[in-house]
């Protein structure tokens with residue numbers, strides 16, 4: 001029997017292109033927990049809207065957040081790293097109601113750097129034109145949410161180290 005605490009359930013959050021998938025995968029590997037790509041849980045309707053350059057509404061995101069919440073709840077014993085934009089406080093409250101102990105890592109960065117990274121990547125449904133609406137919708141975590149905010153200008157390996165330190 002080990003007295004070690006259960007592995008963490010982590011949501012890596014932030015606007016499109018902030019590096020959620022890049023950090024999320026590396027962090028899951030470092031923690032030895034499953035990785036869940038939140039973008040894969042969007043219904044096709046949401047993906048079609050975003051691909052057409054239409055921002056999602058609260059109603060569009062509701063069912064998606066519930067699916068993510070289910071996955072977070074299932075990960076209670078195993079831990080997990082899940083990517084989810086989780087832009088608004090009310091979305092995060094919805095996730096926390098499914099997984100009360102969840103930890104947040106918020107990737108935050110200069111809009112010009114975000115635009116550059118989104119512009120450089122290929123094969124993604126999310127068009128660069130949606131970045132301004134993502135930034136308008138973002139409500140950065142409040143102090144009581146205990147989030148760790150990291151600067152996307154840092155290299156991925158450093159972000160992993162800082163996230164691991166914060167999650168200890």
Ligand SMILES: Nc1ncnc2c1ncn2[C@@H]1O[C@H](COP(=O)(O)OP(=O)(O)OP(=O)(O)O)[C@@H](O)[C@H]1O
Pocket residue numbers: 014015016017018019020021022023039083117118120121126152153154155156159
């Ligand atoms: N710390 C970093 N330093 C430099 N480039 C990075 C960093 N993190 C991510 N990138 C690059 O930025 C781009 C966006 O990263 P990524 O796809 O991980 O973001 P995302 O938040 O998951 O995006 P989305 O939510 O839109 O799917 C990718 O091309 C990735 O290689």
Ligand SMILES: O=C(O)[C@H](O)[C@@H](O)[C@H](O)[C@H](O)CO
Pocket residue numbers: 014015016017039042056061084085086087126134
């Ligand atoms: O809440 C949202 O508007 C969406 O989750 C977006 O943030 C994208 O799915 C994601 O970032 C992929 O580019």
